[in-house]
Amino acid sequence: MVEVLRTYPLVIGMDTTYKTNKYGFPFLEIVGVTPTNQNFLIAYAIIKDETTDNYRWVLEKLKMLLGASHINNDVEAHVGKICGNKLNGEYFKNGVWKRIMNATSEDAYNAAVADMEENWSRWTAIMTYVHGTWLKHKEKFLRYETNKVLHFGNRTTCRVESQHSVLKSWLGNSHGALDTVFRKVHAAVENQFIEIKNRLESSRQKHGVKYDGFLFQHLTGRVSHHALHLILEEQKRMWELSVEVYERCGCALLTTHGLPCACTIFTANQGGVGLYIDLIDPFWKTLRIGEGANIPQFLEETAQDADHF
Ligand SMILES: [Zn+2]
Structure with missing residues (x-):
């Protein structure tokens, strides 16, 4: 371990x-x-x-x-x-x-x-x-x-x-x-x-249809499936909060998990760009373990777009 x-x-x-x-x-x-x-x-x-x-x-x-x-x-x-x-x-x-x-x-x-x-x-x-x-x-x-x-x-x-x-x-x-x-x-x-290695590998290689939306376009393959699942759940909460999302978000997912909360997802939705990888705490992005794998490296936002298209 x-x-x-x-x-x-x-x-x-x-x-x-x-x-x-x-x-x-x-x-x-x-x-x-x-x-x-x-x-x-x-x-x-x-x-x-x-x-x-x-x-x-x-x-x-x-x-x-x-x-x-x-x-x-x-x-x-x-x-x-x-x-x-x-x-x-x-x-x-x-x-x-x-x-x-x-x-x-x-x-x-x-x-x-x-x-x-x-x-x-x-x-x-x-x-x-x-x-x-x-x-x-x-x-x-x-x-x-x-x-x-x-x-x-x-x-x-x-x-x-x-x-x-x-x-x-x-x-x-x-x-x-x-x-x-x-x-x-x-x-x-x-x-x-x-x-653990197998599950990490699966998060890097497999992209379920559940996470196909534009919101996740920069995240699939770079963030664990569990993190995507949590964001999807938070998105449901965002719909529930509706127009009161900024007042009532509370931002708990951001504070306790380092993941975008309902109001952050709402902002990303409005912008029409999806969630950028920078919004995710490195914890969720570290999908490799073993020798030499402990420093995760991430792309700049522009490179993320280029990579996607
Ligand atoms: Zn929030």
Whole structure:
């Protein structure tokens, strides 16, 4: 699942299951979601009991695995690649980037970003990468950001519950020893990865008649089917809201999913141009996982038109 993790911003839910092993130790599942609306197991832990200390231990390990190393390593590697010099990557990570990551207030964050922009202004590719890949999702990993709720539809409890039933089917009724549990989970995670890849592939290759309208002309093949489905549903809401669409939209789909809300769709309809790809959060557009696939690239609006025609 490392590839999935490296590709998608983290949307995490966690819960525990019992009766997965012969000792009756709780099995802690940490679950994420893909743009194709599939769940995946980010990590799991078998803990001795559900004490605060044990939860803290798991979360600290997870933070080490994902928070610190995941983002920082990615930043170091990309900056190094862009500069054509590994040392620059390290320098960037330990300098301006560290200040951004450690910001404890919005002011401190803004100051750190301004500092980075001033010192690295020459490297526009770095600025594009940092803003487009990470700072855009800052509410998910920066310390002071807790209120924003771009959750891409990850309603924690139901996600984790459905992953639960998947886990049960993986493990069956066996109350095996821990090594049996590890083996089964790892085999199942491999399968889950293949299923995710297949569904992403399908979003890139197949365009259902449902999404044939001019509204979707720039999106099919570039956005997951699930995202198209959500937009189609939102379009129904737009018709219902009718002339009151601007007053009553509320823009929830935009805030929580990074997808065009009813009033945005209405505006696009009026313009007669369809929805442009820029209106879609990169999360929904990242349809490839695996080596070298974690930076999605998008066409300019004019190129989108040219490409379509
Ligand atoms: Zn709106």
